[in-house]
Amino acid sequence: MFNKYEYGRIGEQCWRERLDNGLRLIVVPKKEYNRSLAFLAVHYGGADRRFKQGGEWTDTPAGVAHFLEHKAFELEGGEDAMTVMTRRGANVNAFTSSEMTAYHFDCVSDFYENLETLVGFVTRPGFTKESVEREKGIIAQEIKMSEDDPDHAVYYGLLKGLFKKHPIREPVVGTVESISGITDELLRTCHSAFYVPENMTLVTVGDLDPISVRKEAERLFPRGYRMSPEREKVREKLEPAKKRVTAKMEVAETIFLAGAKTDSPSGGADGVRAELVAALSLNTLLSEASPLYSELYSEGLINETFSYDFERSNGVSFLSFGGETARPDEVTERVLAEAKRLADGGIDEKYFARRKKAAMGDELRALNSFDNIAYNLALGAAGGYDYFETAPMLKDVTADEVRDFLKTWLTGERLSVSVVQRKE
């Protein structure tokens, strides 16, 4: 049933249904807006490298999902879907993460024509052997450009430090070498395996009629229900593979990123709650409102590039923090010491209560962004939770949970540090 759900506390509503072909459809009505957004998520990303087909495990090189994203835009006959939609005034884009390939557009007119084009090119590949070969040059350039980027280097440095074999440690775009072996046949295999309605979520956000969107979704997607293949679950010990990874690049200031693996539950409401606890823990420890941030900032040890994050995808999770600093080790030590102090009972209840209040405000603010809404609803749809329910969950997170998180995961032996230093 195509049901309407109301979320009074956050002033949102949505209509959702899982269609007969397995497609998850979510329609978020937004009055008074000029823009409408369609976001089509394929739950297949850079780290879905090994999967089971016809009883056999298939291995694929790093960068296939991203390569497919590039080639998906090619329509039969060679025309580029992006051009077709851009000519209608739409903004069209796509991205590939370690667990998702997403195609999306926003426009102020011709929404349904654009939706038809979008679903058409995503579900019916038009690439050829020649066009796949040609694309290698373009993607190689993109890879080289990302390799020039110090933030990219420090991030993948950390992932290599944390993970020994999990595919998340390879860049989503792959390497010039790994993509060289990709063929049109391989792309077709992966497309036919993963680009099925059962493995997709369509989210629309805007001043659109839900019934019309549903009708179009039914008409445009392939009919039959087919399961996407099982992916390999790679398990790793919680200890980091390497304690330190260093690179030298042309940067003005040293950049570092420290991180630790955690064993958070990977799916459902438990998973998303664990993510909230993790985020609130890091927020309590490291946000701009924290005593530590203020100290480090005043001493000139960190600047506004300092940030922290918690990521949960492909069955693994990890925390990270870092930024520009002349003294990465000192910052890391100070963070660990403060985590210990808080874990040993130093969380001020008042401080914690107001951080929660602020986190609620942040969750509400995030609902101004169509892209954020669509991305998170799609992620939740595949992960077994409802993004619109997560903000109210914050209320119940306790200081004890935060203490536990800090005590368990922010310790020297869990940590790996990635550093990008200036080339002299």
Add this chain to the structure above:
Amino acid sequence: MRGVRLKCVSTRKFKTGAISLSLICPLDKKTAALNAVLPYVLRRGTASHPDMVSIEAYLDELYGARLEPVLRKRGEVQCVGFYADFVDEAFVGRGTGIIEKVSELLGEMLLMPAIAGGRLRRDYVETERDNLIADIKSELNDKRSYASHRLLENMCDRERYSVPKLGRLREAEKITVATLTNHYRSLIGCAPVEVFYCGSADPDRVARAVRDALSGLPRREITPLPTTEIRYAPKGPAREFTETMELTQARLCMGYRVGDAMRRPNRAALSVANAMLGGAPTSKLFMNVRERLGLCYYVSSGLDSHKGVLLISSGVDGEKLGDARAEIEAQLAALKAGDFEDWELETAKKSIVTAYLSVCDSQPALEAAYLDFGLSGLELGADDIAALSEEVSREDVMEIFRGLALDSVFTLRNGGGDDVQ
């Protein structure tokens, strides 16, 4: 209030309300770095919230309101101030007075900074000065923007426009407690102030809150709104500038003067023309230089409609620099000759209509647009420009293309060691 202008956009569609406050200053090499550092110093502490911890604690209590320094360069004008956003009262209960509280905090941040011995606090000034210096230096990290900055510095060497948004390094290094305090006092006395609000509150209530918050503003002789000097044509043949650095790809930046079209600038037509040349994915440059010929990694054009300068920026393999440049010039020549299809014009118009209508869907974009239009003396909203964009004709854009004259070219080449392939 003298020299203070308030613009209110009433809407219930956002989860947040937004208030911004900008001091409008002429861009000048002597004051640019002082202006750039000032909002960061003021953000460090006020009389009643003397340090970051207490400011953040207060913002937390206001449901995680955000209040951030904002620094902008629009033509030869530097806008210095703060942007605040906060949960709309609809979600936290009427009567929380959140608009009054945020306005008051903004006012206090501007007018009652943390003071030591009658001056801005030394520790705040010095750390923020060092941060500014680091920011200026870290421009090196982004080769694309570095190349654009270097082009403008060279191309406009005799114009105030050459001063970067953050100011120059040597000026930043000279900042002291005394110079910054003096500069601060003169700014709050004389600079025109633009205030913007967007949200669900009644405009009268907002006006009251802002008036109360700024009641301590020591208004002296108000400086007139600064203007931007426009040069209509390059002095002579295009000038060439080159630097070398260790790179995997070279960068090519070409700076043009918009010319006579700047005498009565038509914002809609300028936007459409830029979209046709290099501002959209169906532009001449993108479709030909990148997609058809594969001569570059990226190529795009951007236009400062205050200054009348158009910049083409591209990332290129070192050995393809010449070809890429020749093709860029060929594409522009085609546009000047009217050698383009109707769909190219129509597509550019649609992309600009989408862009301006989308502005109305985002608070930060609305804020930026109102400031921008206000500085251009345009009494229009983004939706008006969207409507005007639909009307732009072939002749309108041709006039702009014909006026474009190449002034300077900046090339960043690979010079250190072997090219990393």
